[in-house]
Amino acid sequence: MTEQQRLEAIRRKTRQRLGFALLVLVLYFAYVLNYLPLGGFLGERLGDSRVTGSLLMFAGLIVVFIILELLFLVLNRGDSPGKGG
Amino acid sequence: MCLAGHRVARLPVLLASLLMPLRQALAAGGIDGEVQRQPLNPTAILMFLLFVAATLGISYWASRRTRSSRDFYTAGGTITGLQNGTAIAGDFMSAASFLGIVGLMFLGGFDGLVLALGAFSAWPLMLFLLAKRVRNMGSYTFIDVVSQRLERSAIRIVVLVSSIVVVILYLIAQMVGAGKLIELLFGLPYELAVVLVSVLVLAYVTFGGMLATTWVQIIKAVLLITGVTLTAFLVMRASDFSLDVLLHNAALNHPRGEAILAAGVLFKDPVQIATILVSMVFGTLGLPHILMRLFTVPNMLEAKKSAFYASLFMGYFYLALVLVGFGAVAMVYDRPEFFGPDGQLIGGSNMAAIHLATAVGGDLLTGFMSAVTFATILAVVAGLTVSGAAAISHDLYAQVIRRGEPDIRTELKLTRITTVCIGIIAVILGILFQDENVAFIATMPMVVAASVNFPVLFLSLFWSGLTTRGAIAGALVGLFSSVALIIVGPQVWVSVLGFGQALFPYDYPALFTLPLALGVTWVVSVSDRSARAVIDRRNYHDLLIRSEYGPGDAVKVAQH
Numbered sequence: 298m299t300e301q302q303r304l305e306a307i308r309r310k311t312r313q314r315l316g317f318a319l320l321v322l323v324l325y326f327a328y329v330l331n332y333l334p335l336g337g338f339l340g341e342r343l344g345d346s347r348v349t350g351s352l353l354m355f356a357g358l359i360v361v362f363i364i365l366e367l368l369f370l371v372l373n374r375g376d377s378p379g380k381g382g
Numbered sequence: 383m384c385l386a387g388h389r390v391a392r393l394p395v396l397l398a399s400l401l402m403p404l405r406q407a408l409a410a411g412g413i414d415g416e417v418q419r420q421p422l423n424p425t426a427i428l429m430f431l432l433f434v435a436a437t438l439g440i441s442y443w444a445s446r447r448t449r450s451s452r453d454f455y456t457a458g459g460t461i462t463g464l465q466n467g468t469a470i471a472g473d474f475m476s477a478a479s480f481l482g483i484v485g486l487m488f489l490g491g492f493d494g495l496v497l498a499l500g501a502f503s504a505w506p507l508m509l510f511l512l513a514k515r516v517r518n519m520g521s522y523t524f525i526d527v528v529s530q531r532l533e534r535s536a537i538r539i540v541v542l543v544s545s546i547v548v549v550i551l552y553l554i555a556q557m558v559g560a561g562k563l564i565e566l567l568f569g570l571p572y573e574l575a576v577v578l579v580s581v582l583v584l585a586y587v588t589f590g591g592m593l594a595t596t597w598v599q600i601i602k603a604v605l606l607i608t609g610v611t612l613t614a615f616l617v618m619r620a621s622d623f624s625l626d627v628l629l630h631n632a633a634l635n636h637p638r639g640e641a642i643l644a645a646g647v648l649f650k651d652p653v654q655i656a657t658i659l660v661s662m663v664f665g666t667l668g669l670p671h672i673l674m675r676l677f678t679v680p681n682m683l684e685a686k687k688s689a690f691y692a693s694l695f696m697g698y699f700y701l702a703l704v705l706v707g708f709g710a711v712a713m714v715y716d717r718p719e720f721f722g723p724d725g726q727l728i729g730g731s732n733m734a735a736i737h738l739a740t741a742v743g744g745d746l747l748t749g750f751m752s753a754v755t756f757a758t759i760l761a762v763v764a765g766l767t768v769s770g771a772a773a774i775s776h777d778l779y780a781q782v783i784r785r786g787e788p789d790i791r792t793e794l795k796l797t798r799i800t801t802v803c804i805g806i807i808a809v810i811l812g813i814l815f816q817d818e819n820v821a822f823i824a825t826m827p828m829v830v831a832a833s834v835n836f837p838v839l840f841l842s843l844f845w846s847g848l849t850t851r852g853a854i855a856g857a858l859v860g861l862f863s864s865v866a867l868i869i870v871g872p873q874v875w876v877s878v879l880g881f882g883q884a885l886f887p888y889d890y891p892a893l894f895t896l897p898l899a900l901g902v903t904w905v906v907s908v909s910d911r912s913a914r915a916v917i918d919r920r921n922y923h924d925l926l927i928r929s930e931y932g933p934g935d936a937v938k939v940a941q942h
Contacts, residue, residue, distance in 0.1 A: 303927060303930075303931070304926075304927075306930075307926060307927070307930050310930065311844070314510050314511055315511075315844075317506075317510040318506075318507055318510045318511050321503065321506045321507055321510070322507075322663075325499070325503045325659065325663065326656070326659060328496070328499060328655070328659065329652050329655050329656050329659070331492075331644070331645035331646075331655075332645050332646070332649065332650065332651070332652040332655050333652050339644065339645070340643075340644030340645065340646070341644075342643075346625075346626050346629075347626050347629035347630055347633065347640070347643060348625060348626070348629065348643075349492070349643045349644045350644075351492050351643070351644045351645055352492060352629075352643065352644075352704070355492075355495050355498075355499060355704070356701060356704065358499060358503070359499070359502055359697045359700060359701055360697070362502070362503060362505075362506045362693065362697070363506075363693055363694060363697050365506055366505075366506050366509050366510075366689075366690050366693055367690075369509060369510060370509075370686065370687075370690060373686075
């Protein structure tokens, strides 16, 4: 692999890293909605249950973040200790 | 006793507690001032002694395998991703995480979960942004990483100061919390409890280094997750395995009723929530003792696995805490035996998890959870001690004073001496600060790490324009602004210094200090026309390749 190809691969990987990180940060800071009038719907019960949108959001964020991590690892499964990815 | 009457009688106290500022609830262990000792629990003592015997045995085993600085700081890089992920979880899930979050949920339900989300969400970012590049670029500490492309001595000293500030403050908060907690749980005098924690940690770290510390953290993580799982299971069994029944009972027993199932009981200000979220997530990404764990694995693949496994364990832990937290509300509020004559929960809200263990599992589970709490403190303090020792002996002595060419035997000897010194300092500070409100000390490490360590580390890995001058200016501004805003904020200005109104309204100022540090770093870096700046920018290219392809593939060694 030439130097230029390596740099291109790194740029691609960096975009991927920053994309995943940005997605996590957007979802993470969406939690503030719970404290804004805009997010008032999150305080409502889901149907007849006592589970609220806020509680679902908390649990959902944790699960989504773990899934994103799994996806990231799968996308980079070609990694070896000495190679990029 | 009529429970309804009892509940009404203590309502004013509970409502006062609900209005209690976050800073009090977040103190290390959240226990300030006088504590009510619990009666001696033989099960707790027995389980604790078993834990101590097992971990001391491990320290002895590890001491025979710790012969070099690399062994001491990073366990020789022999830890697997799964082991390291478990140890990271063990290092990170502190007593404040467990008792503090359940305590906050006991007071305010859903609002208590903000800290859990903050603590957890750093881990995906650790995997995406830092795990691979940090592992490929460093050797023992994250300071190795930032000094790769910048002028070594200058940047090392600045980041070293910040790291030591973080470790010492974190240590004080842990020691004071530990002393009070052990006094409360085991009926031991405060000073004895602090000395006991320090002596045990010294035994682990001095002899067994990172290898012993790792195994102490692994055992602790397994015990904590087992304890929380067991408690959550018993809570669900008592609720007919129905989340709806659990939430119904919680809302029925809490003075604020169904309001606890959504946001707004403890916190109302969205900016306050945003500052907490910023401090927690970016602070975690800048904690020296957590970043150091990335070097204990043999390669970057294992480092990435470490971050993933850590996420998995912590995600599970914080989800189980939802059940434990609402379980505490559902099953402790209606038990008068857990409340004192003044109507307050015995031991304060942070004891809610322990009282819940008694409610659902009797003395056996209480003893187990008490022992687990003690183990939790030991594991966290051990991790901090290794990190502090590495900062002094590796970053200061070996890299700054000896310019990267230390005498190996002297370095290892110095590491052990530093470890003992840190242990002694921890005891002294723990005793000195025992009557202080340590909440601000517990806040500072996260804010400083978010405002100093994280920006320098992130920009050195991801921005080609970073220069030494820019990094130092940004780090200094981050350090001083975060300390200054904490001083003029509610925790110090009002609670410690006694002024009526804080000059700055938020406890966690990282929402403001992190962008400030990043901005100053950018402005100074782009306007830097020095000869060193040219070298700093040129170094990025080679180190970028090394950070992605590993040390063996670096095109050439960065210039210094």
